[in-house]
Ligand SMILES: Nc1ncnc2c1ncn2[C@@H]1O[C@H](COP(=O)(O)OP(=O)(O)O)[C@@H](O)[C@H]1O
């Protein structure tokens with residue numbers, strides 16, 4: 511587990527950019543944190559690290575948005591699926607040709623592969639605490655490379 515104290519939005523994007531640089535096709539990133547914690551902001555940075563040039567916005571009303579970068583970025587926000595426990599048919603995306611970033615991932619926990627990078631964002635007095643936990647050796651290597 512690795513953690514960072516993030517003072518503002520710019521730093522959150524920079525952290526995401528760092529991480530995005532090292533992500534590749536088939537990678538899965540789970541984002542946990544309250545509304546306004548900074549999940550989408552971190553995803554904007556991940557997109558930059560993946561070479562996405564379009565502006566990334568909250569996908570809340572569409573569940574899934576696809577962005578073209580070095581590899582595709584599949585940005586999911588499953589907030590609206592709380593308690594629905596239905597098959598989404600997203601399996602093809604996990605372990606697919608792109609990077610999956612899932613906001614509110616606990617709502618679809620059963621559906622997600624066990625090997626993943628779990629990121630928790632919490633509010634603190636002067637910003638946000640970002641904790642990254644690797645599930646699997648592959649993600650441990652990625653976390654190691656993230657320098658901020
Ligand atoms: N340290 C910080 N890191 C990230 N966002 C921050 C920070 N401080 C303030 N903010 C603000 O908090 C909000 C986070 O929103 P967003 O990324 O959409 O959250 P979420 O997707 O978790 O609901 C943004 O308006 C951003 O400007």
Ligand SMILES: [Mg+2]
Nearest residue numbers: 549550568613
């Ligand atoms: Mg969001």
